[in-house]
Amino acid sequence: MFKAVLNNRSAEPKNIRWFYDQYAPMLLGYINGIVQNPQKSEDHLVAILTSFVKDVVVSPEKNRLNMWLELRQYAQSKLTLYTAKDHPSNHNQSVPKGGLDVLDDLQKRIFCAVYYHGKSIQYLATTIGCDESEIRNQLKLSIDKMRRASGN
Amino acid sequence: MEINKIIESGLMETYVMGIATEEEVQKVLSLKKEYPAFKAALEQLEYDMEVLAQNMSIEPPAGTLAKIEQEINEIQRQNQAVQNNFNSEYSYDKNHQENKREKYIEVESESNQMRVNKAWKWVFVAVFVLGKIFLAFAIYFYLENRQIKEQIKELKIELKQKNR
Numbered sequence: 001m002f003k004a005v006l007n008n009r010s011a012e013p014k015n016i017r018w019f020y021d022q023y024a025p026m027l028l029g030y031i032n033g034i035v036q037n038p039q040k041s042e043d044h045l046v047a048i049l050t051s052f053v054k055d056v057v058v059s060p061e062k063n064r065l066n067m068w069l070e071l072r073q074y075a076q077s078k079l080t081l082y083t084a085k086d087h088p089s090n091h092n093q094s095v096p097k098g099g100l101d102v103l104d105d106l107q108k109r110i111f112c113a114v115y116y117h118g119k120s121i122q123y124l125a126t127t128i129g130c131d132e133s134e135i136r137n138q139l140k141l142s143i144d145k146m147r148r149a150s151g152n
Numbered sequence: 153m154e155i156n157k158i159i160e161s162g163l164m165e166t167y168v169m170g171i172a173t174e175e176e177v178q179k180v181l182s183l184k185k186e187y188p189a190f191k192a193a194l195e196q197l198e199y200d201m202e203v204l205a206q207n208m209s210i211e212p213p214a215g216t217l218a219k220i221e222q223e224i225n226e227i228q229r230q231n232q233a234v235q236n237n238f239n240s241e242y243s244y245d246k247n248h249q250e251n252k253r254e255k256y257i258e259v260e261s262e263s264n265q266m267r268v269n270k271a272w273k274w275v276f277v278a279v280f281v282l283g284k285i286f287l288a289f290a291i292y293f294y295l296e297n298r299q300i301k302e303q304i305k306e307l308k309i310e311l312k313q314k315n316r
Binding site for chain 1: 160161162165166168169170171197198200201202203204205206207208209210211212213216217219220221223224227
C-alpha cells in the first residue's frame with residue numbers, strides 16, 4: 001500500500017489546466033454518449049479526469065494523438081457499469097451532435113456499439129446476424145463518412 | 153499496392169477504435185514500423201478521430217476544473233499525510249529500537265503479577281478470619297489438653313499415695 005502511495009506521481013497545475021482545456025469537452029461528450037445523463041456525465045467527468053491525471057503523466061510534450069485514444073479507453077474501462085450493460089448497440093440513444101447524422105441506421109448502430117460500448121466485431125456479427133467482414137466494412141464506411149463530413 | 157489494400161481493409165479503424173485483437177495490434181505495430189505510408193495513414197486516422205470527438209464535445213459547466221483541482225489537491229494532501237505519518241512512525245520505531253538495543257540487554261522475561269477477579273478478595277478475607285478462629289481454637293484446646301493431662305497426673309499420684 002505504502003509503495004503505491006509513495007509511487008504516486010503528482011501533476012503540475014499548469015499541465016492539469018492544459019489537459020482540461022484540451023480534453024474535458026471531448027471527454028464529456030464521449031461520457032454523455034455512454035451514460036446518457038448530463039448530471040451523471042459531469043460527475044463521471046470529474047472522477048475520470050481526476051484519476052487519469054493521478055495515474056498517467058499528462059503534459060503537452062506527450063504524443064497528443066495517443067493521449068486522446070488512451071483517455072477514451074481509460075474512460076471506457078471506468079464506465080464498465082454502463083458499457084457492460086446489456087444494451088446491444090442501442091441505436092435509438094441520443095448522441096452528442098456532430099457527425100453521426102450522416103450515418104444510416106446500421107452504421108450508427110455499429111459505430112455507437114464499438115465507439116461508446118467497446119463491443120467487439122465478433123459480438124456485433126453474432127448480435128446483428130451478419131459476418132464479421134461485413135461489420136468491419138460497415139465500421140470503416142461509417143468512419144470514412146464522418147471524416148468526409150467533417151472535411152477530412 | 154499491397155499496403156494500400158491493407159489500409160483499405162479496415163484494420164486501422166479496428167485498431168483506432170480499440171477493439172483490435174492482440175494479433176491485429178501486433179500486425180498494425182509491425183506495419184507502422186515497416187511502411188511509412190501505413191504510418192502516415194494511421195496517424196491521419198488518429199487525428200481525424202480526435203477531430204470527430206471534438207465535433208461531439210460538450211462544454212463542461214463552469215467550476216468543473218476547480219472541482220478536479222480540489223480533488224487532486226485533496227488526494228495529494230492525503231497521500232502526503234500518509235507518507236509523513238509512515239516516515240515518522242518508521243523513523244521513530246527505528247530510533248527507539250536502536251536506543252533500546254544500546255541501553256539494555258534484551259532479556260526474555262515473564263511478569264510475576266497475576267490478575268485476579270475482585271470477588272476473590274472476600275474469599276481471601278473469609279479464609280483469613282477462619283484461619284484466625286481455627287488458630288485460637290487450637291491454642292485453646294492445646295492449653296485445655298495440657299491442663300487435663302496435669303490433672304490426670306496429679307490424680308494418679310493421689311491414687312498411688314492412697315493405695316500405700
